[in-house]
Amino acid sequence: MKTSLTPVDAPSIKSRPVYARLEPRPASLHLIVADGEGAEAVVEMLAKANDRSEILAAAHVIYVPGPTGVDLAARLEGLGAAQFFRAPTIPALLPRLARVLQDARMGTQFYLAGSEGLIGQAEREIMNTGFPFAAIQKEQRGSTLRRVQCVHCKGITENVATDPFKCSHCGLNLFVRDHYSRRMAAFQGVNIDAENPGLVPESVVRFQ
Numbered sequence: 001m002k003t004s005l006t007p008v009d010a011p012s013i014k015s016r017p018v019y020a021r022l023e024p025r026p027a028s029l030h031l032i033v034a035d036g037e038g039a040e041a042v043v044e045m046l047a048k049a050n051d052r053s054e055i056l057a058a059a060h061v062i063y064v065p066g067p068t069g070v071d072l073a074a075r076l077e078g079l080g081a082a083q084f085f086r087a088p089t090i091p092a093l094l095p096r097l098a099r100v101l102q103d104a105r106m107g108t109q110f111y112l113a114g115s116e117g118l119i120g121q122a123e124r125e126i127m128n129t130g131f132p133f134a135a136i137q138k139e140q141r142g143s144t145l146r147r148v149q150c151v152h153c154k155g156i157t158e159n160v161a162t163d164p165f166k167c168s169h170c171g172l173n174l175f176v177r178d179h180y181s182r183r184m185a186a187f188q189g190v191n192i193d194a195e196n197p198g199l200v201p202e203s204v205v206r207f208q
Helices: 038-047 052-057 073-077 090-103 116-128
Strands: 029-035 059-064 083-086 108-114 136-140 146-150 156-160 173-181 186-191
Touching (some): 029 038, 029 090, 029 116, 038 052, 052 059, 059 073, 059 090, 090 116, 116 136, 116 146, 156 186
Parallel strands (some): 029 059, 059 083, 108 136, 146 186
Antiparallel strands (some): 173 186
16 A cells, blocks of 8 residues: 655644645845755745845755656756756755855754655754754655664664665564654654564565
């Protein structure tokens, strides 16, 4: 069975991330971080801007292909932002983001778009620098594959599609909870057969 989240997603529990459409806002620097179909959210945001050329002149775009392989880098680069950087993976993107954040000042507006894995990790980097939460906009687009932390071994498994799934670190069968940790930028996975070892429900595709 296949499921998907809408781009604007209501939280099921308090820790669940909340997303909304990106909106152009006045800023001294527009730092845009996106992956996969998140590029479409950025294009739509800029289409709504009355001062599109001014935003692009003060924009730094950092992009990575999505977890399912969607690569719209050419579309974003073609917008003509002052700076554009395409990373091959999220781990390769994060050092670039960290360097840009070193020079960012108050008045910067952050636009995060795409998969929850990318949004969560980028948001964590930004929050660690002390920028206000209100300066960060987030829009989930495309893949709903989850980044999940095993609460038992603390290992993180990227791009989880099924529930339950087997932890890639300790091998436990994990139930994917909706509880989300901003500190880890990951959802939480809990052993599903702790009381009855081997009694594991059939895995269902919940995230794509």
